[in-house]
Amino acid sequence: MSDSALLTIDRERFQEDFDTLSSFGATAEGGVNRPAFSAAHRAARRWFAGRAEEAGLVVHVDGASNHSASLTFPGAEKTLVIGSHLDSVPTGGRFDGAYGVLAALEVLRRVKEAGLQLSVNLMAIDFTDEESHYVEFLGSRAFTGVLPLAELQTPHAAPMREAIAGLGLDLEAMAGSGRDAREFAGYLELHIEQGPRLINSSTDIGIVESIVGLRFSRLVFTGQADHAGTTPMEIRRNAGLGAAAFTLALHELLDTDFPNCVGNVGNMAFTPGVTNVVSRQVTVDFEFRFPDEQQGDALEAVIEDRIASIAEQFDLEFEITPTGRARSAQTDPALQRAVGDAAERLGLSAMTMHSGAGHDAQIMSAFTPACVIFIPSVGGISHNPAEFSTREDCENGANVLLQTVLSQSGG
Amino acid sequence: MSDSALLTIDRERFQEDFDTLSSFGATAEGGVNRPAFSAAHRAARRWFAGRAEEAGLVVHVDGASNHSASLTFPGAEKTLVIGSHLDSVPTGGRFDGAYGVLAALEVLRRVKEAGLQLSVNLMAIDFTDEESHYVEFLGSRAFTGVLPLAELQTPHAAPMREAIAGLGLDLEAMAGSGRDAREFAGYLELHIEQGPRLINSSTDIGIVESIVGLRFSRLVFTGQADHAGTTPMEIRRNAGLGAAAFTLALHELLDTDFPNCVGNVGNMAFTPGVTNVVSRQVTVDFEFRFPDEQQGDALEAVIEDRIASIAEQFDLEFEITPTGRARSAQTDPALQRAVGDAAERLGLSAMTMHSGAGHDAQIMSAFTPACVIFIPSVGGISHNPAEFSTREDCENGANVLLQTVLSQSGG
Structure with missing residues (x-):
């Protein structure tokens, strides 16, 4: 593991991709407006799928419109999922969700470029409507088989049904997108903290132990x-x-x-x-x-x-x-330790913490071992065009994600 | 004056017209939804103009879209204006404004049918946007020359500019619709009380002394x-x-x-x-x-x-x-007395009172002698589909209006 232990992301490519991704639904205030199923959101997802295909990854869109890119290995039986979401709140920032999806894509690209043969397959996923613009955690609940068709048929979900009309989606397919938990080795999500604790304590990496209900x-x-x-x-x-x-x-x-x-x-x-x-x-x-x-x-x-x-x-x-x-959720202790070890290998400081924001990981944690990795948010500001994390912190987080993935897959 | 002193409205026609008028913008709850410049509002105004023309009155629409019907007499120099407004709040009732416009039309019809030769001309008017959906007292302020063009050009008035696009109206004409006060003999407005004082004291007629600012x-x-x-x-x-x-x-x-x-x-x-x-x-x-x-x-x-x-x-x-x-306004003492005398001639009880609702009369009172006549509101309810006044009270009010008009015009 000595060579791959130092494998890191392609910094220039990661930054260029981040800037391109930030242009979908860009607002005059410097943020993004990409509610689920909006034209800007769909454009961002198409771009993500295109970039994955260019990298030789296999793209799949499920019945809930979750977009994923996969890298498989001979003999590997299970899949480690990494990702987040490309949708935003209407006055969103550029980092919330998008950062984690892009880092996941970059991890798969680096592993492929490095020619590593891993013991588990990798999937980079962009879950649908994490911000619950229409339906609470639509994508991850569909993926884990806990989104009842009846909920999609309530008056509350009517605006979503209107939003997806003409997009080739249907409610039965959404509710029927559940996967078999036995196919999966775990779930890792890299995200900005969206609060001030890391930045105020000058800590590089947060290891999320519990997620708010x-x-x-x-x-x-x-x-x-x-x-x-x-x-x-x-x-x-x-x-x-x-x-x-x-x-x-x-x-x-x-x-x-x-x-x-x-x-x-x-x-x-x-x-x-x-x-x-x-x-x-x-x-x-x-x-x-x-x-x-x-x-x-x-x-x-x-x-x-x-x-x-x-x-x-x-x-x-x-x-x-x-x-x-x-529901409030606890993350997986073994994955918490793996994140901490990865940070240590990279010479980064880390602390365990609670997440006051909801994440798809809390849905995934009831389905497969899951953990969330945080990087600092300047000023603790989020859901706001002023949301910002430094380029260095973004790269650090992506490298911790990459190293954690390698530690879980014999890389 | 002995014959005209007993002149009264055509009860059947008045009721039929009221029922027809209530159908424009009728809601399932029994009220009307006729905000200024809405399709329902414009339809109601067209109907009003048509009924006035059928009666042989001269219809005019000014630059502020105020709709009026006139009855002129040889030698008469000034005009007594009577009326109210056909627009409503979105959850409006059938009586607010519409009742007063219809009573004004009926007064002109009865005077014409009776072949009376009056010393002042009569004008039945339907003022635009009394409910201030877009611009506060748009119609009466334009009529009296106190609606600045600049106000129509503010961001506040932008929704109105959007609403009138394609209706053949323009801002300059609106602001330039002011009339010469010397042409007018006064203004009378018949309206439901919209409060509980008349009904609670079993009084037939309210003579409004002051109008709320x-x-x-x-x-x-x-x-x-x-x-x-x-x-x-x-x-x-x-x-x-x-x-x-x-x-x-x-x-x-x-x-x-x-x-x-x-x-x-x-x-x-x-x-x-x-x-x-x-x-x-x-x-x-x-x-x-x-x-x-x-x-x-x-x-x-x-x-x-x-x-x-x-x-x-x-x-x-x-x-x-x-x-x-x-501005808060005082009505004209001579007109107050004339309304009280008319009620007495008709055997109706009357009381002087304050109006807690705004009316075009408070704009008109700075322009020409003005007064408002109230009839009881059941339950004091208004701006609500349940707004109601009895048929008898509606007829009483219209007869008081007719008699007051005759007293001011040598009829």
Whole structure:
């Protein structure tokens, strides 16, 4: 292993590819806007597939539109999957997801170029809709066989069905894309931290031990539409007041009783949504995240109590619909050690840590041994055009991924 | 005057016309959706013009798309204008505005059928965009020459410019539609109360002495987009928290310090508006209304102070842009007395009152002597499909309008 232990990525090619990839859905602010199934997202995926083919890899697109590139070896029985996602939030940065997919592609290219014969096959994967623009962890849940067809047929998934019309995809194929876990040796995901811990402690590499659980919900408060000039204030049934009070209450209760959890109200829609009418209905999209399921359950119960009391206070009706959830997850200890060893071989500092962001790895961890590798995010900023990681950190992470892969495949 | 003193409207025709008019933009809930310049609104206006022409009235559409029907008399020098508006809020009821336009048409028809020769000409008018869907009191401000071209060219008015594209309207003509006040003898507007005072006191007719002043504004809070999972709660700059806190604060300060005023947050728009991103920006459309300008100024100052302290609390920037305003107004005492006398002649009870809703009459009152006549609203409900006034009350109001018109025109 002495020669391959020092195998590293092609820095120039990696940087050039990263710059090209960043151009798909590029925004004036320097970020990318590539929601799943958007034209920019599909273009980025086509480019990824083309680059993989140019490198002599075998490209496959499954029923859930997961894009993968494979490198197989004679006698190898199982496949080690590495990857992330090419979709972004609407105001996304260039690194979130894209960095990990590109690093996976580069790892396969380097292994192929080096002529290594590994004991496991390699697959670089780009999962569909990791950002849950339409359906929570659509691609990895489909891949691992835990995406029910019924979920794709709910009203919540209607915008996705509209988005995929004419793209040659169908719901049955999506739900039927599950693979056999016995085919796989594990899953590794390289990602930016999206938080400030590595950068603040001047650490090169994060080894993710646990991944946050998350629950997304849609809350609808319903009151009564009234003339905003003539209706006495005290008899209004203003759905907007419920939405506002809930937003503040969510933050207050996280602050006082759930310091290890976070939450967010990300959108509201007012009906009828005009200045001179008291709002009849307000739809509130919110989420909360927690380190373990016990805290998740406790927080959810408190949130539901609070919503009920707010509805009573403002004389409103309410309905809460879960729109997505992912269980908190532990990563594989052997893979954690392998990542740490790889960092050490490369002379990089590393620390174990918790991931406050959701990742496809938490879905994959219930299916095959999985681990996530983090690199520092400048300022801890993410889901923002200003999201940035240094070129050196990006190369370090890709080299740790490559060395970890080699350690798991007899390279 | 003994014969015309008892002249009343054609009840059957009035009811049939009201039912027909209610069909334009009719909603499943029993209301109407006729925002200014919508297809339903334009269809209702065409129908109105057609009915006026059938009655032998002279129809005119001015540069601001105000639709009017006129009845002129030899030797008459001035014109008494009566009317209201055919546009509605998106979840509007059938009566708000439409009732007053139809009553004005019926008054002109009855005068013409009765062969009366009056000393002033009559004009039944349907003002454009009274509900300020695009521009505050567009039609009456254009008619009275106080709608600056510059206002139509602001970003705030951009949606209107889009809505009128292809309709043969242009901004210069809109702003240039002002009439000479010396041509006019006065303005009378018949309207539903949109509040509970008449119905609760079993009074037939409201004589409006004063009309509320109102100020509409758009408030934009700007923070920073961040990953909603990984960014520590305490360093987020969440624009949604500012919007929520402002909504509650507006209601609280109205409740404690401004009991004679009302306010409303009618819409919010979140950017980027997705669940897993901390909102970078939230746009809040709000309004407040006040009985006199002194209270309006005082309330506005307190609101601006509160917004500044909320922005500081949540580390946000903010910008407040006025999007519409109308001064509070007093109606004409002589017209008030004329309405009261007309009600008395018809054996109806009447009371003087304040209008908490804005009306074109408050724009017209700065231009020509004006008054508003109210009829009871069942439950005080308005801007809602359940908005309702009884057939008897509608007929009473139209007869009071007719008798008041005759009293002002030697009929």
